[in-house]
Ligand code: ADP
């Protein structure tokens with residue numbers, strides 16, 4: 241049972257001591273310490289930190305430092321439950337108050353709260369704003385309000401929740417209680433909205449770097465997407481948890497079935513499934529090792545699983561921001577993780593066509609076109625992937641991260657001015673009605689029946705591109721599309737058209753450098769950034785097996801017992817005594833008491 245702290249006995253404990261004793265960590269990350277000290281001193285704070293940056297500790301530790309209960313507002317019930325379980329596993333008196341509780345548990349929780357036995361209480365916003373809850377809170381001592389996923393207050397965002405707007409009332413109702421608002425969405429407008437609605441009385445803003453150095457970004461060309469995905473998982477992520485994002489429900493089903501046939505535990509997830517089915521799949525993803533979820537964008541928000549080792553995109557995401565958020569679900573534990581994507585010329589044509597046929601207002605359409613352009617520019621980028629990603633957060637990056645495809649295998653570029661002009665004039669001469677396949681046939685001088693019947697073998701551009709092969713022309717056309725020199729015809733027949741932008745290129749006033757499409761390279765890689773563990777080794781398997789058994793016994797996800805990073809550190813340190821074990825990162829006092837003997841026994845038996 242967690243040790244409960246009565247309210248009459250406030251614990252003013254040092255933040256560092258709590259970090260080590262309760263959470264088992266040696267040092268704060270980034271600006272965690274400053275944030276914690278600010279809130280512990282009773283001031284408001286706005287925290288912008290990427291997914292996996294370590295936001296939770298920013299309110300959990302001050303809640304332990306200040307007398308009273310810390311109230312955490314979160315819109316996501318599954319996430320609350322996980323966080324509470326993780327806290328309890330560290331010996332913190334935490335609970336949830338939401339609509340999923342039975343009457344008796346609710347009463348007990350309320351009683352615990354009133355009598356000051358809770359250190360942290362998680363509540364959904366609609367529950368918190370109920371008059372009865374507010375009354376209850378008025379009768380308690382409160383340490384702080386933490387408003388998680390604070391971007392939900394933004395009416396412009398995808399995650400807008402009207403109740404979040406009403407959270408502003410907390411200021412009048414509980415003027416003495418500091419508020420900390422946290423989010424991983426950091427654009428200026430959202431930031432301003434959060435401050436205006438949730439922290440109108442001010443507060444310090446803390447903006448962390450949005451870089452995720454442990455994530456390796458890779459963008460490749462699609463030729464057989466599923467086979468490419470399978471070989472990527474097979475080579476680098478056997479037995480790992482991962483998310484595969486697909487555009488449609490049908491594709492999530494097909495992809496999962498394909499991976500399943502190939503021996504992976506893969507499950508589809510999309511909005512067409514019943515709530516129960518979705519919950520069950522999410523639970524398996526969280527509770528088992530090595531489940532791959534093939535999902536539409538409906539999946540991910542509110543999943544706090546730290547050991548997702550890869551996020552794959554089989555279709556282009558909506559925008560660079562969406563891509564960054566989706567890929568950000570990989571590697572929250574700080575260990576190496578992959579953001580892997582493949583796309584093709586056909587994908588660009590398809591999206592551009594959908595946009596052209598959209599009935600949305602013109603301003604919206606323009607926004608979407610710009611979004612796609614930025615995304616394609618990112619995909620086709622020949623330099624380090626991080627500067628274009630981080631520029632979305634107004635952050636500069638040196639441009640040599642050493643952990644993206646372009647840094648690891650710098651792509652070759654070539655002067656494609658001549659080729660581009662040939663391609664563009666061929667599109668023009670054939671009447672701007674034909675798709676890439678036909679245009680390439682004309683360029684190559686393939687005298688097919690269709691070409692002959694159209695008289696395209698008599699065009700001046702017939703055969704002018706015989707110096708390159710089909711693949712090279714595909715690459716040229718794709719990049720011209722991505723760069724906006726070409727566009728699919730709005731009628732949606734897949735024909736390519738010139739745009740205004742290609743004029744200077746056609747006139748010979750502009751040069752273009754295009755990248756040579758990479759040939760996939762095989763790579764081996766280590767498990768940890770600092771620690772290298774052979775994940776096939778029996779020792780690693782034995783520790784993981786032990787963890788899985790304990791987790792299943794307790795009905796919690798394995799990472800609640802110990803993170804992979806902690807298991808890896810244990811294997812590296814090979815502690816023989818409890819004292820030595822307590823030095824390992826991620827082993828706090830409570831877990832030491834609970835599992836210390838077990839772990840030492842497992843190690844002794846290896
Ligand atoms: P966020 O909510 O920002 O996405 P979390 O709070 O879930 O991130 O933290 C991500 C992971 O990093 C968690 O597994 C957490 O235990 C770990 N973590 C946070 N702070 C530290 C730290 N100072 N040292 C080591 N690990 C940390």
Ligand code: ZN
Nearest residue numbers: 624641644647
């Ligand atoms: Zn790089």
